[in-house]
Amino acid sequence: MSSTDRLIAVTVFEIRRILIGWRMPVCLLVALLLFIASIGTAMSEDDPRRFLYPLISSVVLLISLYSVVSFADNVSDEFEKGTGLVVLTLPISRYTLFAGKFIAAYIPGTVLAFVYYMASAIACIICCGEVPSTIWTSLLLALLYLFAALGICSLVSCLSPGSNVSFVVCLLLLVVALFYFLNVSFDTEPWYVLGYESRIVSNHVLGVQTVFDSTMSTTDYQPLLSTATIMMSVYGVVTTAVAAVLFRYRQI
Amino acid sequence: MTEPLVVKHLTKVFPDGTTAVSDLSFSVGKGEFKALLGPNGSGKSTTLKMCCNLLDPTSGHVLFDGVDVSEDPSGALSHMGCVVETPALYRDRTVGETLRYICRLRGLGRESSQDVTIAALDRVGMSGTDGMRFGRMSKGMRQRVSLAQALLGNPDILILDEPTSGLDPVGVRDLEAIITGLNSEGMSVLMSSHMLHEVARTCDSYVFIRDGRLVSEGDVGSAMDGGGATVLFTRPLLPDEVGILSSIIGGDVSGGDSVRIGAGDRESRADLLRRMVFEGLPVCGLVADGGLEDMFTEVGDDDVVN
Numbered sequence: 001m002s003s004t005d006r007l008i009a010v011t012v013f014e015i016r017r018i019l020i021g022w023r024m025p026v027c028l029l030v031a032l033l034l035f036i037a038s039i040g041t042a043m044s045e046d047d048p049r050r051f052l053y054p055l056i057s058s059v060v061l062l063i064s065l066y067s068v069v070s071f072a073d074n075v076s077d078e079f080e081k082g083t084g085l086v087v088l089t090l091p092i093s094r095y096t097l098f099a100g101k102f103i104a105a106y107i108p109g110t111v112l113a114f115v116y117y118m119a120s121a122i123a124c125i126i127c128c129g130e131v132p133s134t135i136w137t138s139l140l141l142a143l144l145y146l147f148a149a150l151g152i153c154s155l156v157s158c159l160s161p162g163s164n165v166s167f168v169v170c171l172l173l174l175v176v177a178l179f180y181f182l183n184v185s186f187d188t189e190p191w192y193v194l195g196y197e198s199r200i201v202s203n204h205v206l207g208v209q210t211v212f213d214s215t216m217s218t219t220d221y222q223p224l225l226s227t228a229t230i231m232m233s234v235y236g237v238v239t240t241a242v243a244a245v246l247f248r249y250r251q252i
Numbered sequence: 253m254t255e256p257l258v259v260k261h262l263t264k265v266f267p268d269g270t271t272a273v274s275d276l277s278f279s280v281g282k283g284e285f286k287a288l289l290g291p292n293g294s295g296k297s298t299t300l301k302m303c304c305n306l307l308d309p310t311s312g313h314v315l316f317d318g319v320d321v322s323e324d325p326s327g328a329l330s331h332m333g334c335v336v337e338t339p340a341l342y343r344d345r346t347v348g349e350t351l352r353y354i355c356r357l358r359g360l361g362r363e364s365s366q367d368v369t370i371a372a373l374d375r376v377g378m379s380g381t382d383g384m385r386f387g388r389m390s391k392g393m394r395q396r397v398s399l400a401q402a403l404l405g406n407p408d409i410l411i412l413d414e415p416t417s418g419l420d421p422v423g424v425r426d427l428e429a430i431i432t433g434l435n436s437e438g439m440s441v442l443m444s445s446h447m448l449h450e451v452a453r454t455c456d457s458y459v460f461i462r463d464g465r466l467v468s469e470g471d472v473g474s475a476m477d478g479g480g481a482t483v484l485f486t487r488p489l490l491p492d493e494v495g496i497l498s499s500i501i502g503g504d505v506s507g508g509d510s511v512r513i514g515a516g517d518r519e520s521r522a523d524l525l526r527r528m529v530f531e532g533l534p535v536c537g538l539v540a541d542g543g544l545e546d547m548f549t550e551v552g553d554d555d556v557v558n
Binding site for chain 1: 301304305306307308325326327328329330332334336337338339340341342343344345349353354356357358359398401
């Protein structure tokens with residue numbers, strides 16, 4: 001049996017754990033509540049872009065919650081609850097095991113985001129008669145944010161002594177920080193902060209940009225598409241790679 | 253023929269400077285049932301974890317069928333199954349689902365995984381439990397299921413870390429019967445324990461470690477008999493009786509009301525006693541030395557074999 005077959009076996013098993021357990025139903029419920037809460041605001045808009053903005057604004061929160069729920073305790077559980085004493089003694093590379101777990105968390109997250117975008121697009125067609133094409137670019141940005149968020153969760157999970165600690169830290173880093181960066185204004189652009197860059201997901205639909213005053217200064221920075229894309233990619237790649245190495249060398 | 257497990261100069265120094273295992277070497281032969289003995293904190297679990305790739309050794313090698321764990325973990329680990337410390341299966345999946353998953357990671361096909369899982373559960377007396385959740389099982393059931401997962405893929409060697417720990421006497425007896433049954437079918441076993449009566453019942457040979465270093469190794473039967481015993485007489489022996497005794501045990505005897513005899517199995521000791529009684533010596537009893545039991549309390553650093 002090749003490494004690819006083992007990777008597929010891990011991915012399929014972990015996807016089943018996410019889908020059949022409590023994790024996915026919780027995320028679906030949150031998605032439904034966010035959609036209902038946002039559609040009320042959206043209904044007052046005639047412009048398709050303005051209609052979509054409140055709906056898509058909720059996606060980042062949904063993805064953050066999904067990442068925490070699906071992956072924050074995934075790795076730390078193996079070390080804390082004794083399952084690692086079985087799985088890590090099997091003839092499979094730890095990198096393959098980690099990759100399988102990561103892909104398994106990414107696939108349902110992608111489906112969840114896609115379903116939410118489709119529901120938003122259908123609502124937009126019903127109410128406004130058309131859907132701006134930027135929604136699909138926004139979906140790609142949302143999937144990039146999912147990659148970064150899962151990377152952070154995997155890193156925290158690999159570093160944490162237990163699943164509760166991992167869960168709380170991920171919640172603070174991704175969800176609480178998101179609310180903080182939602183409304184705060186900055187003296188200088190915090191281009192290095194994921195929570196700030198994630199605004200591009202909804203801003204891209206509306207076309208919001210940083211507006212400078214006559215002295216070329218502003219307190220209302222908005223992320224650039226290029227910077228946000230690069231930063232989310234960097235967060236995803238670096239955190240995932242470091243987490244994979246930590247998982248390989250973590251001892252029980 | 254390559255031995256199922258060879259441990260060569262294994263050393264583990266933790267980041268805080270603690271040396272848990274130091275230059276430990278031993279091997280487990282084909283079909284051998286070896287006990288890894290030592291008091292609490294002697295490095296048994298650390299040794300087994302290094303064997304199972306859960307801990308990286310600071311130096312030294314662990315080879316399964318000649319394949320080095322640190323060089324080819326996947327290749328080496330495919331030869332062994334293990335139950336180390338308190339392993340668990342995923343609580344949100346059924347036992348059957350998890351065991352089939354383990355089969356897949358052990359390289360078995362999707363179709364054969366089902367049959368292998370059922371056979372493994374049957375082998376440990378847990379037929380019909382593949383639909384149960386691990387979290388709802390008793391400790392005894394969990395131990396058996398943990399053993400079942402170690403048997404998936406029919407490994408050459410089983411590594412068990414105090415497998416009967418925490419079980420009631422019936423559970424201990426049943427699990428021992430399963431393990432000795434597997435060994436009698438030709439599977440090699442390395443089992444850590446500090447319960448000597450269990451070791452005496454099940455194991456062929458032993459490795460005794462203390463402070464992570466090899467103290468002694470050999471045959472369990474001889475070691476349990478202590479390598480020696482003292483024959484007691486009802487009175488001091490007469491000069492002609494001393495001569496008879498000398499001829500029986502084959503050496504000089506100083507007389508007195510007792511004599512120490514050397515190492516030997518129980519049958520050879522019984523033979524010596526029969527001959528003493530037959531020759532009319534006033535034998536009234538035999539006291540065996542403590543053997544392995546003494547090692548747990550008496551062996552000091554000076555006795556360490558390097």
